[in-house]
Amino acid sequence: MHVALFTLLLICGAEPADDLNCLTAAERSEAALYPRLQQQAYSALDRRLAAYEQLKTPDDIDEYQSRRREFFLQQIGGLPERTPLNAEIVGTIEADGYRIEKIIFESQPQHHVTANFYIPGGDGPFPGVVVSSGHSRTAKTAEYNQRFGIALATHGMAALCFDPIGQGERSQILSEDGRPRFSSTTREHFLIGVGSTLVGRNTARYRIWDAMRAIDYLCERPEIDASRIGMTGCSGGGTLTSYVMALDDRVACAAPACYLTTFRRLIETIGPQDAEQNIFGQLAFGMDHPDYLLMRAPRPTLIVSTTNDYFDIGGAWENFRQAKRIYGRLGRPEQVDLVEVEGPHGVKPQSLATIVHWMRRWLLDRDEPVEIAEYPVRAEAELLCTASGQVLMLPGERSVFDLNAAYEAELAVHRKSLWENSEPAELTDRVRALLGVAPVSELPKPTGVDLGRIQRETYHIDRLVLKTPTSVLPGLTFHAVDPQPGAYLYLHDSGKLGDSEPNGEIEKLVAEGYVVVTIDLRGQGETASAEPDELLGDWKNYYLSYLLGRPLLGLHVEDTLAAGHFVAYYQTDEPRDVHLVGVGQAGIAALHAAALRPDLFTSVTLRDTPRDWSSLVRESVPSKQVSSAVHGALTTYDLPDLVDLIGVQRVHFGASE
Numbered sequence: 001m002h003v004a005l006f007t008l009l010l011i012c013g014a015e016p017a018d019d020l021n022c023l024t025a026a027e028r029s030e031a032a033l034y035p036r037l038q039q040q041a042y043s044a045l046d047r048r049l050a051a052y053e054q055l056k057t058p059d060d061i062d063e064y065q066s067r068r069r070e071f072f073l074q075q076i077g078g079l080p081e082r083t084p085l086n087a088e089i090v091g092t093i094e095a096d097g098y099r100i101e102k103i104i105f106e107s108q109p110q111h112h113v114t115a116n117f118y119i120p121g122g123d124g125p126f127p128g129v130v131v132s133s134g135h136s137r138t139a140k141t142a143e144y145n146q147r148f149g150i151a152l153a154t155h156g157m158a159a160l161c162f163d164p165i166g167q168g169e170r171s172q173i174l175s176e177d178g179r180p181r182f183s184s185t186t187r188e189h190f191l192i193g194v195g196s197t198l199v200g201r202n203t204a205r206y207r208i209w210d211a212m213r214a215i216d217y218l219c220e221r222p223e224i225d226a227s228r229i230g231m232t233g234c235s236g237g238g239t240l241t242s243y244v245m246a247l248d249d250r251v252a253c254a255a256p257a258c259y260l261t262t263f264r265r266l267i268e269t270i271g272p273q274d275a276e277q278n279i280f281g282q283l284a285f286g287m288d289h290p291d292y293l294l295m296r297a298p299r300p301t302l303i304v305s306t307t308n309d310y311f312d313i314g315g316a317w318e319n320f321r322q323a324k325r326i327y328g329r330l331g332r333p334e335q336v337d338l339v340e341v342e343g344p345h346g347v348k349p350q351s352l353a354t355i356v357h358w359m360r361r362w363l364l365d366r367d368e369p370v371e372i373a374e375y376p377v378r379a380e381a382e383l384l385c386t387a388s389g390q391v392l393m394l395p396g397e398r399s400v401f402d403l404n405a406a407y408e409a410e411l412a413v414h415r416k417s418l419w420e421n422s423e424p425a426e427l428t429d430r431v432r433a434l435l436g437v438a439p440v441s442e443l444p445k446p447t448g449v450d451l452g453r454i455q456r457e458t459y460h461i462d463r464l465v466l467k468t469p470t471s472v473l474p475g476l477t478f479h480a481v482d483p484q485p486g487a488y489l490y491l492h493d494s495g496k497l498g499d500s501e502p503n504g505e506i507e508k509l510v511a512e513g514y515v516v517v518t519i520d521l522r523g524q525g526e527t528a529s530a531e532p533d534e535l536l537g538d539w540k541n542y543y544l545s546y547l548l549g550r551p552l553l554g555l556h557v558e559d560t561l562a563a564g565h566f567v568a569y570y571q572t573d574e575p576r577d578v579h580l581v582g583v584g585q586a587g588i589a590a591l592h593a594a595a596l597r598p599d600l601f602t603s604v605t606l607r608d609t610p611r612d613w614s615s616l617v618r619e620s621v622p623s624k625q626v627s628s629a630v631h632g633a634l635t636t637y638d639l640p641d642l643v644d645l646i647g648v649q650r651v652h653f654g655a656s657e
Contacts, residue, residue, distance in 0.1 A: 033523040038544070085220070087105035118159040119158045124225070125225040131160065134238070150377075167188075193274075212247075232256070242292040257351060316338065446562040480511075487515040488516040491590050514579075591646075598650075613629075
């Protein structure tokens with residue numbers, strides 16, 4: 001302890017607090033979860049790069065493209081059925097040399113998309129360009145998106161700029177006054193991601209399908225030449241452009257802006273971003289940012305970047321180099337390019353001029369330079385398509401939460417049949433596989449390192465570290481003076497110090513004569529890289545693990561099993577009774593661990609833990625649930641099914657969130 005602080009405590013008459021840390025600063029750095037996941041990601045990216053280097057012939061490239069497209073579609077949960085658009089023009093604005101139509105269409109039944117359609121004056125048919133908005137709250141009406149539409153229209157191309165889910169007139173979470181509940185659009189995407197993940201979908205599925213239906217709308221319009229479709233967008237719009245251009249062959253020309261880099265540089269810098277920007281298992285499979293270009297090669301594609309973007313410019317150039325080599329092997333090296341403009345994240349005037357130039361070059365066969373120009377923009381209210389400003393206020397409108405809930409109801413029928421007609425061992429294996437947990441017989445036994453004792457008035461605390469080949473788990477053992485034969489393993493969202501305050505839940509158990517062991521699960525306490533988000537939890541570690549095809553929950557289940565084994569067999573050959581307690585999201589890890597090893601735990605007590613996942617799918621604000629979601633879990637099981645594996649009489653629930 002710092003000398004000055006120690007002196008201050010003595011002056012104030014207070015005792016210095018006990019140091020309950022178990023790791024040195026160097027050890028904490030080594031044990032932190034995020035750097036460990038980074039190393040796994042780099043290894044996966046090295047394997048992907050080795051596979052890329054084997055692409056020598058058009059046949060090699062064709063097979064590579066097909067496998068990644070198939071994987072991509074599978075991991076987002078497939079695409080919906082194509083249904084009538086039921087499009088309406090709800091208003092028209094005449095402008096200088098173009099007009100703006102205000103459009104509403106259904107990408108799925110009773111799931112509406114709002115858009116502004118910028119149409120050049122004169123006779124068509126015109127090329128049509130889909131403009132995908134970035135993460136701006138005003139979406140299609142944001143000034144930079146208006147400039148996209150105006151610039152394209154004044155250069156002879158129609159532009160359809162639509163609102164993504166969670167933005168503009170398509171907020172999926174409204175307050176009682178009918179306004180978006182969250183100012184941050186990415187928060188909506190994260191929260192949509194919880195239910196989507198649980199049913200085996202991805203927020204990207206809905207984003208991609210909306211864009212594909214926007215293309216459908218363009219192709220239905222008589223003013224549009226359906227053979228000349230382009231797509232562009234910045235930031236989150238660059239993400240969606242990258243996805244759609246990889247999956248939809250109708251995108252003849254693309255220009256994703258301020259997104260494409262490499263996952264190596266992304267992970268080294270800002271880390272994974274929001275829900276739709278991470279595809280489950282893509283790094284493990286071998287799908288990196290450059291593959292969004294490779295999947296569409298050799299169709300014309302322009303990477304638009306800025307020097308000081310937080311999507312790293314060095315990664316953008318590496319992305320371009322990989323694409324350029326493949327385009328060259330396909331005989332079309334001129335059909336991929338990169339523009340770097342000075343400045344931070346965003347569409348700069350030169351970026352916009354270059355995008356328009358690129359679209360004119362490939363969609364209009366006109367290759368003259370486009371000069372930077374000023375484009376007057378309109379007030380948001382002029383461009384709205386709904387009377388209320390939100391599609392969720394339309395009669396019968398279905399949100400993404402509603403769509404996921406409807407799918408979950410179908411899955412519930414399947415789950416019921418599965419659990420009625422399968423053996424417990426088979427079901428346990430299915431759960432284990434979804435978690436990414438190795439068979440119990442292959443899980444390594446932990447070794448414990450004793451770090452010394454702290455004496456309290458009526459009990460003592462031993463500091464310890466449990467180690468396995470993949471984890472370092474700091475822990476504490478609270479010892480009663482005359483302990484009972486059994487012991488407790490206590491898991492908490494705050495790690496090993498959770499509920500350890502004076503007269504708290506742990507001291508109550510110690511007063512009853514029990515030994516209580518607490519640990520920091522990976523990413524908690526001393527192994528955390530940052531404080532968890534109050535609403536989203538440990539989302540950075542979650543999404544990096546998600547990219548690697550491993551639910552973060554699976555890592556925590558392995559930690560729980562390792563700690564459970566330590567408690568059961570410490571200084572004894574015959575296992576003692578282990579009572580497992582889980583508080584908050586840690587309770588979900590406890591429940592899964594006990595379901596995989598019901599022989600290891602005598603009882604399971606859960607507090608402030610969800611009783612099921614199916615109801616979370618229906619919640620618009622599933623608080624703190626992001627980091628516990630298991631991709632596709634509800635295709636196979638729900639939390640009550642785990643209770644059945646353990647035995648209902650052995651599981652006790654306290655207050656639920």
